[in-house]
Amino acid sequence: MISLAEFKTILPEVILSAGAVLVLIGIAVKRNFKFSYLLTLLTLLASLYFLTGLEGKGEIVSNLFVMDGQGKFVSGLIICSSLVISFFTYYYFKGVREETREEYFVLLLLATLGAAFMTISSHFISFVISLEVLSVSLFALIGYMRHKKVSIEAGIKYLILAAAATSFILFGFALIYTSTGKMNLHDLSGIVSKEGFADILSVAGLGMVIVGFGFKMALVPFHFWTPDIYAAAPTPGATFVATVSKGAAFVFLLRFFYSIGGLNHEGVWVAFAVIATASMFIGNWLGLRQQNLKRLFAYSSISHLGYLMVAFLAFSNRGIDASSFYLLIYFISMLAAFGMIIYLSGKGNELEMVDDYRGLFWRRPVAAAVFTVVMLSLAGVPLTAGFMGKFLVLSAGMGGKGLFLLFVLVISSTIGLFYYLRVIAAMLSRSDVPAVSQAEARPSVVLTAVMAALFILLLWAGIYPKVFIGMLS
């Protein structure tokens, strides 16, 4: 049995699961899209409310969970993102009649539940269970459009790869357990020292775990699924994959390797450094010639996860702070980027090609200005949040052997600038007639407000980040 205090610590997650069940019951009684939507919002808000009441000082719940500073911060971030994604979902599915739409919210809540649990897991078992809750919901979220072949294909692709990744992680954990007999991260602390590993089994185990996480976070060379999934999934689902699922996996990776001291070992450090370098370069490089905006965001997210690994590789408290802050910035930017696609697309035809945005500056100046700021934030240009994130990562990674990674970051992010500028240049171009003459979307008030809020956050965090930095630790 867990105590009342422990129960309180996981209350946000309990609310999420209760909310999912409630939405499900609601659907059983009477299908109503709006009701499911409102109930989802309510659940997420309640969960967020109880989360903010927590201390976040490393409260332990029955050996399985630990609510530390970063866990609390990223859980909050995940719940907020799900909130924003629910707004997107409602707007996205409002005009779609051919699907049963209500279940999307159930899946969304379950996926959020998995991700939130993952960020506070401190035990192999709790991690694997929350990972499966997340992944299984994601298959359905990605392949939700049953009438579209690409959507089903994307769902199956993700299913196979995610299952493979999970099995890698499971096998890795099993090997580590065989060699040490422990599964709690706290007990495992320090199994890796500068001199090396306890034995060969845990080496193999760690290797497997790295591969599995590489898939989950779409780091190079395990990134091949990302562009296809992003392009084929319904946009809210793609947003979820780009932000929440990657962020949650990253937090557990960080907790795992920091507590076992994995980065003390030269070999592990180099392996991660190679992965980070490759992600930064290849992510930015492959984005260069992309004409599809969603694929472009996929490559962008690969490179951003590469930057995040630079903070991870700092292996210090500054690294933890910087990575939390970077996750915040990355979430806001990605949400805003996908949000702009949803916001500007009319019903039925999604504006997913860069060419669709030609001359947007002259047709809808305000929307185009917001989109420009979002692009600049992804590129990490000062005055936008993206720069502050990059700045913290650079200062966390400064010094010693990390210096090489900083140069890689600087050079690759300059390469990346090319494709962000290309989107901006397309919006600025004067050939006024858009390639596809689309029915201009009817702006919904709620979505406009959400986009405005994201826009303000982007500038606020970029210009006066005191509040956001104060939230860390």
Next chain:
Amino acid sequence: MILITLLLILMGGGVLAWIAGAFDKSLPKWIALFALLTGLSMMVSFWIGSGNVVDVTAGGAWMVTVQYDWVPKLGMTFHLGMDGISLIMTMLTMFLGAISVIVSWKEERNTGFYFFNILWLLAGITGVFIALDMMVFYFFWEIMLIPMYFVIAIWGYEDRKYAGWKFFLFTQISGLMMLLSIIALYLIHASKTGTFTFDYLVLIQNVPGGKAAFWLMGGFLLAFFVKLPALPFHSWLPDAYTQAPPAGSVIIAALMSKTAAYGLIRFIIPLFPEAAKAFAIPALLIGGLSILYGAKLSYAQKSLKRLIAYSSFSHMGFILVGVFSFTVLGMQGVMMQMVAHGLSIAALFIISEFVRERTGSFDLDQMGGFWKQMSNMGGFTIVFVMASLGLPGLANFVAEFLTLAGAWQFSIPMAVLATMGLIVSVNYSLRILQKVFHQTEHPEAEKRNYDLTFREWVVMGSLTVAIVWLGFFPQKVVHTAQPAFDNILISVPADQTMNQVIQLDEMQLAELNKKEVSHD
């Protein structure tokens, strides 16, 4: 407070111009002009008011400073300050800003957004001149980029997109290298003293030494060399300078390149005195070669605007020569060069624009014999061509003379190398006059050409007055900037200080000694 007001006028004016542009096409230019003239009169009245009361002995040359909290946890503060150098540069920025607004008076395409960009660009430049916190400095340094990119990419000429990209990429990557240096400087300072701060005035009290200083200086130098531009980093210049619209060319050549010169004086020398001294000979060599190579390229151009663009590159070499001579004379030369070159290059770009408005191209082969129809314009062109080749009586002569005199004290061969630049500059400068206004008359000249309009008279007239006035009374500028330079040169290692003491009179010597004692 005056500093905050200045920035607010520019940024607020920009936002206002954008909003006003939605209602009326001609309102934004009036707003922009009004904002810049207000800023200019504010700075000039401040200059007149404080000209004689600058306190040299009080351990600092700072006339005004303000400091607010920004991100205390990371040691960033919103710290602005103004000394003589900043004061002159902000006045120049406001003046040339107003000129560039008048030059683009006929701009019709999206005027609201256009003047928003111009004003924010000028705000970025002003911010660079008055920032006293390294992160504030970096922010303003980067704020310049995006509006400039937009100005080139939206309102530029045929190849504007390519030029915009090239400009953005060069400046962005070099800026990021400087950011790495700034962060490293911050961490080194923290590990030495225990305080995490980006404050310039604190950082210069405890500068890094040895090999680290050299690498850190490299990051800063890269950013400044690209923006100046200096020899191997100039390939973005002809594209950006020529493809930018008239106001863009004026700002990029006359003001933006000065931010790099300012950075060399403000940051390289006080933060890395020893490393900078060790790097002096290569830097002087780069400067001297930039002068000669730029002059050669300039002479070879067929396009009037490209010719002027390369001449700007050539003149920027003098800045390096002056800064790396580590003498008061050389520094004062740089100060004068920043102002004089700003005025003369702006005037030349504007003339090229006036000619293009009439003939429809920058092609020198399409010109000739224009004096007949446009004698007033020809007259003004003579003034600025003479300024460009360094005729005594105009401000550029003072600048180049001081620079070379300073360089002579440091290294005679380098001074000789740089002096060659004065000879070659005659070639390309006179070529402007000859190709455009003399030679056989172009067949269509009579049909298309008309002399200066009233608006154009105002522009050229005010620039001429400024450059002649500075040619005869450079002492005004020199006197204002003197305390700031004394302050900066204190940090240079001892034997150089000795070298420069010879040049100062008794009273200044006493002051300098006193300051050195108090500094220790």
